[in-house]
Amino acid sequence: ETGVTQSPTHLIKTRGQQVTLRCSSQSGHNTVSWYQQALGQGPQFIFQYYREEENGRGNFPPRFSGLQFPNYSSELNVNALELDDSALYLCASSSNRGRNEQYFGPGTRLTVT
């Protein structure tokens, strides 16, 4: 069984730029959720994708957008980067078949300067 993978591991961007983060879900999982974890905070829900459709969204502006592909992998896109976007971005995959267990990837550390 392959676990959740994310790329890249680290990324440095300049304010105003755009970034794309990638996530491959665990084998057999059809749902991907993205979380932002600022320093010293718990993960905060951004949005969730199920069968290529957005299936819920947290309190994040529209410049945070995403995609899910037929193989259930996913992308998180952030436009017009701000300094406060510097954080660890976590992807979690899960299955909609009963057990509500989310399996997390190692995260992408984004630094905006």
Place this chain on the structure above:
Amino acid sequence: AQRVTQPEKLLSVFKGAPVELKCNYSYSGSPELFWYVQYSRQRLQLLLRHISRESIKGFTADLNKGETSFHLKKPFAQEEDSAMYYCALSPNSGNTPLVFGKGTRLSVIA
């Protein structure tokens, strides 16, 4: 609004001492509660969930709906328990997003 509160940022205990990591939540319905753990240089992983009523690595947690709490306990702490612990809430038992607390760092001193 859903909220999870972990009042302690850092908890230090001696090896062999009992551990209790506090978690309180606010939610009007019947949520599902979880404890996640992150060991040094490892990814966030599920430790236990309240509906399983199981003990994992010696840890247990009981959901107290009256006090809206889900404290994590272990009778005898081990050095390998040192990690970051997050309490999380899901609004229902479906495939729904998690609301996390800010986490408590547990440090077990030899």
